[in-house]
Amino acid sequence: xxxxxxYKTLGVERTATKDEIKRAYRxxxxxxxxxVSKEKDAEAKFKDLxxxxxxxxxxEKRIAYDQLGSxxxxxxxxxxxxxxxxxxxxxxxxxxxxxxxxxxxxxxxLFGQTRRPGGGNRGFHMQGEDHHAKIRVDIEDSFHGxxxxxxxxxxxxxxxxxxxxxxxxxxxxxxxxxxQGQQIRLSGQGAKGKGSGKAGDLYLEIEFNPHRFYRLEGxxxxxxxxxxxxxxxxxxxxxxxxxLGAIDLKIPANSKAGKKLRLKGRGLPAKLPxxxxxxxxxxxxxxxxxxxxxxxxxxxxxxxFDPRASMEVA
Amino acid sequence: MSSERNNEKGLVGEVLDESxxxxxxxxxxxxxxxxxxxTTLVAEGILDPTGGDVEHWLxxxxxxxxVKTVIHLQRDLGVNLAGAALALDLLDRIAELERSFL
Numbered sequence: 047x048x049x050x051x052x053y054k055t056l057g058v059e060r061t062a063t064k065d066e067i068k069r070a071y072r073x074x075x076x077x078x079x080x081x082v083s084k085e086k087d088a089e090a091k092f093k094d095l096x097x098x099x100x101x102x103x104x105x106e107k108r109i110a111y112d113q114l115g116s117x118x119x120x121x122x123x124x125x126x127x128x129x130x131x132x133x134x135x136x137x138x139x140x141x142x143x144x145x146x147x148x149x150x151x152x153x154x155x156l157f158g159q160t161r162r163p164g165g166g167n168r169g170f171h172m173q174g175e176d177h178h179a180k181i182r183v184d185i186e187d188s189f190h191g192x193x194x195x196x197x198x199x200x201x202x203x204x205x206x207x208x209x210x211x212x213x214x215x216x217x218x219x220x221x222x223x224x225x226q227g228q229q230i231r232l233s234g235q236g237a238k239g240k241g242s243g244k245a246g247d248l249y250l251e252i253e254f255n256p257h258r259f260y261r262l263e264g265x266x267x268x269x270x271x272x273x274x275x276x277x278x279x280x281x282x283x284x285x286x287x288x289x290l291g292a293i294d295l296k297i298p299a300n301s302k303a304g305k306k307l308r309l310k311g312r313g314l315p316a317k318l319p320x321x322x323x324x325x326x327x328x329x330x331x332x333x334x335x336x337x338x339x340x341x342x343x344x345x346x347x348x349x350x351f352d353p354r355a356s357m358e359v360a
Numbered sequence: 361m362s363s364e365r366n367n368e369k370g371l372v373g374e375v376l377d378e379s380x381x382x383x384x385x386x387x388x389x390x391x392x393x394x395x396x397x398x399t400t401l402v403a404e405g406i407l408d409p410t411g412g413d414v415e416h417w418l419x420x421x422x423x424x425x426x427v428k429t430v431i432h433l434q435r436d437l438g439v440n441l442a443g444a445a446l447a448l449d450l451l452d453r454i455a456e457l458e459r460s461f462l
Contacts, residue, residue, distance in 0.1 A: 075436060175390075176390040219370040219373075221372070227422065
């Protein structure tokens with residue numbers, strides 16, 4: 047078991063005051079809160095913060111923790127001293143009461159005895175809580191349907207009242223045509239019921255991974271397509287990627303930048319499928335050698351073109 | 361009653377979109393909250409039920425996550441209801457912006 051440096055977790059000195067600890071915790075909790083944070087490992091970090099704060103905010107636990115000393119390192123492993131905990135009576139709410147559950151083995155070995163024995167709900171029947179999670183899929187997944195394995199942290203109350211978390215892996219079929227914000231309900235996959243109550247449901251909210259070149263708007267797919275000035279000016283037939291494979295697209299002559307070409311029914315599949323919009327993006331060839339500069343100069347001399355004509359500043 | 365079957369492709373669930381509505385009782389059960397909590401959230405403008413009076417309230421499926429997020433924010437960050445509401449709205453806006461720019 048590893049020693050946990052709760053002061054380091056909260057980024058405070060060992061001499062920090064109660065207020066400093068609270069301030070540090072609140073600040074980091076906002077940063078890593080799983081409902082808010084985009085940080086990687088937010089959930090694990092938030093859990094660590096909760097555990098550190100649980101100990102350091104409580105004067106008794108903090109004194110006891112401080113007595114362990116600070117010269118533990120992770121290589122040497124940690125074992126609570128034999129006389130650990132004598133002379134302390136850890137009052138305060140047991141962990142888990144505030145919804146912050148599953149703390150580390152390190153915490154358990156030190157403060158585990160404060161847990162309330164379970165069984166308070168004996169003879170009580172209630173349907174289990176529903177669980178909510180997000181599931182990230184790629185745009186292509188909605189075109190083909192896909193099966194995804196997801197790992198979920200499920201809090202669980204053991205027979206003796208401890209709250210632990212268990213990682214559950216579920217294989218879920220993502221049907222064709224799913225859209226942003228839709229939810230997949232898996233009945234009976236939520237929390238276990240109490241007594242003879244049935245299990246809750248699991249809701250998975252669909253969220254799309256950002257794509258290199260497609261963007262979704264409801265059921266419509268948008269694609270920014272780079273084209274050369276002469277393709278836009280003279281018209282052309284170009285190869286265009288679509289989620290169902292490349293197609294040949296005809297670009298009409300005299301197309302302006304930003305022109306939208308609609309490919310009906312090539313958006314997300316459904317009874318009423320979305321459309322694919324190809325938005326033209328005119329890319330200028332670089333003028334980085336004499337030959338290309340020469341061509342630009344000829345255009346300058348031979349074409350009567352004022353891009354700012356409508357601004358009346360000439 | 362289980363709506364899914366287990367096949368080689370994994371669990372098959374029911375796809376619900378914003379047109380799927382749940383009653384006040386369903387919402388309370390799903391999020392394990394009291395009716396009182398939900399009426400407070402409605403009064404704060406965090407939830408926007410249709411259906412008229414309390415007994416006939418209907419909530420969109422997205423409400424489930426909103427309720428849970430508000431509860432988590434209050435519990436974990438010590439924000440009050442108005443603060444949680446503000447955070448929710450900002451989170452929605454961030455998500456929307458990210459979808460349109462990424």
